[in-house]
Amino acid sequence: xxxxxxxxxxxxxxxxxxxxxxxxxxxxxxxxxxxxxxxxxxxxxxxxxxxxxxxxxxxxxxxxxxxxxxxxxxxxxxxxxxxxxxxxxxxxxxxxxxxxxxxxxxxxxxxxxxxxxxxxxxxxxxxxxxxxxxxxxxxxxxxxxxxxxxxxxxxxxxxxxxxxxxxxxxxxxxxxxxxxxxxxxxxxxxxxxxxxxxxxxxxxxxxxxxxxxxxxxxxxxxxxxxxxxxxxxxxxxxxxxxxxxxxxxxxxxxxxxxxxxxxxxxxxxxxxxxxxxxxxxxxxxxxxxxxxxxxxxxxxxxxxxxxxxxxxxxxxxxxxxxxxxxxxxxxxxxxxxxxxxxxxxxxxxxxxxxxxxxxxxxxxxxxxxxxxxxxxxxxxxxxxxxxxxxxxxxxxxxxxxxxxxxxxxxxxxxxxxxxxxxxxxxxxxxxxxxxxxxxxxxxxxxxxxxxxxxxxxxxxxxxxxxxxxxxxxxxxxxxxxxxxxxxxxxxxxxxxxxxxxxxxxxxxxxxxxxxxxxxxxxxxxxxxxxxxxxxxxxxxxxxxxxxxxxxxxxxxxxxxxxxxxxxxxxxxxxxxxxxxxxxxxxxxxxxxxxxxxxxxxxxxxxxxxxxxxxxxxxxxxxxxxxxxxxxxxxxxxxxxx
Numbered sequence: 001x002x003x004x005x006x007x008x009x010x011x012x013x014x015x016x017x018x019x020x021x022x023x024x025x026x027x028x029x030x031x032x033x034x035x036x037x038x039x040x041x042x043x044x045x046x047x048x049x050x051x052x053x054x055x056x057x058x059x060x061x062x063x064x065x066x067x068x069x070x071x072x073x074x075x076x077x078x079x080x081x082x083x084x085x086x087x088x089x090x091x092x093x094x095x096x097x098x099x100x101x102x103x104x105x106x107x108x109x110x111x112x113x114x115x116x117x118x119x120x121x122x123x124x125x126x127x128x129x130x131x132x133x134x135x136x137x138x139x140x141x142x143x144x145x146x147x148x149x150x151x152x153x154x155x156x157x158x159x160x161x162x163x164x165x166x167x168x169x170x171x172x173x174x175x176x177x178x179x180x181x182x183x184x185x186x187x188x189x190x191x192x193x194x195x196x197x198x199x200x201x202x203x204x205x206x207x208x209x210x211x212x213x214x215x216x217x218x219x220x221x222x223x224x225x226x227x228x229x230x231x232x233x234x235x236x237x238x239x240x241x242x243x244x245x246x247x248x249x250x251x252x253x254x255x256x257x258x259x260x261x262x263x264x265x266x267x268x269x270x271x272x273x274x275x276x277x278x279x280x281x282x283x284x285x286x287x288x289x290x291x292x293x294x295x296x297x298x299x300x301x302x303x304x305x306x307x308x309x310x311x312x313x314x315x316x317x318x319x320x321x322x323x324x325x326x327x328x329x330x331x332x333x334x335x336x337x338x339x340x341x342x343x344x345x346x347x348x349x350x351x352x353x354x355x356x357x358x359x360x361x362x363x364x365x366x367x368x369x370x371x372x373x374x375x376x377x378x379x380x381x382x383x384x385x386x387x388x389x390x391x392x393x394x395x396x397x398x399x400x401x402x403x404x405x406x407x408x409x410x411x412x413x414x415x416x417x418x419x420x421x422x423x424x425x426x427x428x429x430x431x432x433x434x435x436x437x438x439x440x441x442x443x444x445x446x447x448x449x450x451x452x453x454x455x456x457x458x459x460x461x462x463x464x465x466x467x468x469x470x471x472x473x474x475x476x477x478x479x480x481x482x483x484x485x486x487x488x489x490x491x492x493x494x495x496x497x498x499x500x501x502x503x504x505x506x507x508x509x510x511x512x513x514x515x516x517x518x519x520x521x522x523x524x525x526x527x528x529x530x531x532x533x534x535x536x537x538x539x540x541x542x543x544x545x546x547x548x549x550x551x552x553x554x555x556x557x558x559x560x561x562x563x564x565x566x567x568x569x570x571x572x573x574x575x576x577x578x579x580x581x582x583x584x585x586x587x588x589x590x591x592x593x594x595x596x597x598x599x600x601x602x603x604x605x606x607x608x609x610x611x612x613x614x615x616x617x618x619x620x621x622x623x624x625x626x627x628x629x630x631x632x633x634x635x636x637x638x639x640x641x
Contacts (some may be wrong), residue, residue: 005183022101022130022153029180032127038183039603041176041191044131048076048172053147053278054197055080056205057332063168066195066212068186073175082141082168085159090182094159096139100129100150128174129153131181135174142163152177190219196222200234201278201330208634228261228328235326239265239283242380243373247366253359256351258358260291262327264377268384268463269521270322273328276336276346283339285346287331290355292318298363299381308378316381319486323384331355385462391465410475414439414449425497426450426479427592430511432585433580438501441584442592448495450479452511458517473518484522490529498526499599501535501591504577516602524604532602537582537591541574550590554597 016465025032033040033047045066057060061080069075085096091098103126129135130153139146145163149156178184188211199207199222209216224230232246246263274281274288281288296318303309303316331354337347367374409415412435418424426448435451442449458474464485467473477484481494500515502508512534519526526532538550540557542564551557561568576582582590591597 015505022103022126026101026153026180029131033131036181038185038187038190040187040192041181041183042194042360044128044174044176045074045076045186045191046194047128047352048074048174049198050124050278052076052078052080052170053202053205056202056276062204063206066191067211067212068188068191069173070212071175072184072186072213073173073185077169078173079167079169082139082170083137085141086148093149096137096146096148097155097159099125100135100148101126101153101155101408103127125172126153131177132174133177135172137173138162138171140169142165170450192220193631197231197275197280198222198278200224200228200231200328201261201275201339215501228232228259228330231328232261232263232326235271236263236265239267239326241265242376247363249358249362249366251354251362253354254350256354257332258287258351258355259330260327260355260359262325264380265326266380267324267460269622270319270325270327271293272322272327272329274331274346276331276338276351277333278330279338281338281344281346283345286348286352286365287329287346287355288354291327291329291359292322294356294359295363296321297344298367299378301379302364302367302374303378314385316385317388320381320384320388324380329355387463387465391463410450411480412451414442414444414477414520416444416446416448418446419495420538422496424448424495425499426495427499427501428452428476428515429579430502430508431578431580434501434503434578434582437580437582437584437587438592441586441588443588447592448479450475452476456511456514456518458514459521464522467518467522476515480523480526482523482526488523488525490525490531493526493531496531496536498531499533499535501537501579508578519605527602527604530601531601534600534602535591536598536600537576537579541572541577541586543572543574543577545569589640605641 029040033043043403049064049066052061052064053312055078056064058080061078065075065077067075083099086095087093088095088098093101099280129150132150133152134156135150136147137150143166144161144166145165146159147157148159149163164182169534176184179315188209192209195207195209199205204225204227205223207222209220209222209428226233229246229248240266246261249258249260251258272288272291274284274291276285276287296316298308299321300315309315331346331351333348333351335348339345339347416424424446425471427438427442427450429438429449431451431453435449438449438451457466457470459473467477467484479494480498482489482492500512500520502512516527516532519532536552538552540551540554542549542551542557542560542566547564549560549564551560557573561571579587579591589596
């Protein structure tokens with residue numbers, strides 16, 4: 001009998017595993033929260049918070065308080081109705097226990113408990129429980145305080161009454177399980193940005209975020225009576241707006257509600273953020289499609305009616321009309337169709353029709369009633385259209401010269417021999433001398449080197465036609481092979497690791513920021529997909545005799561010397577002023593060898609926060625940049641000045 005036949009015989013009923021209760025969540029946490037990295041860790045907080053938000057949507061909750069405790073556990077308190085505690089008619093155990101220990105158990109399926117809700121799968125609280133070292137829930141209702149504790153998803157104590165109270169609501173405290181998560185440190189800023197969004201999206205709701213880890217606790221109260229109008233004003237606060245007040249549109253029909261706020265600024269990029277039942281739909285969906293279709297039609301109809309566009313003129317493209325637009329689209333509906341538990345795209349076809357109708361009717365009325373504002377916006381749109389046409393001609397001319405075709409790569413690019421993009425990486429290196437060392441030190445099989453020289457264009461202050469005309473950016477576009485803007489196609493990307501390698505001085509930091517701004521504005525899927533990395537070359541070389549080592553800061557220098565048992569005055573300590581000071585072997589060993597190098601992966605966890613930072617750092621306004629530098633100066637690391 002063959003070896004394969006023996007293998008087949010060993011496959012029987014005993015090989016089929018059945019994961020009961022919450023075991024499946026602990027076995028495959030990524031299926032429920034996306035990952036076990038920092039993103040997944042913070043997702044736990046959102047799942048518990050979403051239950052409180054659903055109480056607010058139902059009209060029963062006005063205040064939510066979230067605390068990061070000193071041990072990195074989280075406490076979430078709301079003043080909603082409190083999770084039901086009575087015996088569940090089907091399961092025969094307290095309902096609060098059902099909610100925390102059984103998947104797909106919740107009050108959001110039939111529509112009786114919640115008309116509109118973000119949590120629809122009934123797995124939020126139970127998943128958090130399964131992935132926590134412990135979770136304690138206190139319920140305030142019916143005049144009593146009920147408490148129950150769980151450990152790694154299992155019931156640790158029975159539900160008991162521990163006191164009386166006149167208030168209502170739910171208090172949940174949980175500590176993520178270190179056996180599950182790669183990172184255990186909550187970011188105050190990540191949570192603050194998300195909760196600020198929720199406060200904007202739920203007009204009048206008070207959300208308080210407290211961080212008890214510092215000696216002096218940090219307390220942030222988030223409360224916006226203006227709702228998404230305040231949201232748009234907040235996002236445009238560091239930009240020059242070209243209309244004084246945001247446009248506000250809303251409509252309710254058949255249990256669904258649409259709210260839109262939009263305002264133009266003098267930048268060259270669009271920032272449209274869409275939400276469904278308070279969930280950020282980062283991949284858009286039918287509500288976003290309806291909005292884009294409607295504003296394109298409304299502006300073109302107006303432009304034709306009042307002769308901004310002549311008979312022979314082409315219609316304005318959607319991208320022309322959206323240049324410099326900041327908008328928030330918030331829809332609330334009874335039966336949203338999301339893609340997966342992480343809910344990144346809305347699929348309801350009926351919401352597209354509602355958004356299109358609402359925007360078509362109410363935006364058209366606004367334009368008619370505010371001709372001076374409309375003229376300012378249309379002048380910007382027409383300028384954008386002319387720039388887009390100039391960019392198209394520049395692009396076509398460049399392509400005719402073969403500079404954008406992958407068959408003719410930039411002259412300074414030292415390409416790799418591997419053809420599978422998933423195995424290839426490109427180092428974008430500051431300066432010719434560093435580029436020379438990198439070319440000699442690399443592994444030619446899978447590492448490509450593209451040296452850059454001089455400062456490149458600040459795209460934050462430029463339209464796309466200037467990008468195609470910039471000799472510093474064209475080699476980057478050509479080498480990556482995926483084009484830019486609306487033409488960007490990640491499938492054509494020639495390298496799946498794009499590594500920015502610049503000196504640790506001020507000039508190097510500036511070049512790195514310019515490159516990241518360019519990629520964020522014109523190659524956003526690169527950042528969203530995690531293709532972009534920052535190389536971390538060491539600042540110091542420590543040597544004694546034939547032994548040597550490297551360090552990224554002065555503390556690491558001292559640690560290395562102490563570990564070796566050396567005396568500092570007996571060592572040679574070299575501080576690198578730039579990458580060009582390293583010979584090829586040193587550069588390979590410290591910065592390019594996959595087995596020994598350290599790199600930072602650029603991740604886009606919050607598009608709104610990223611947009612704000614790039615606007616502050618690279619935009620026209622000086623005061624916000626000055627304030628940002630003063631605020632963050634003490635936390636800067638690895639900056640050689």
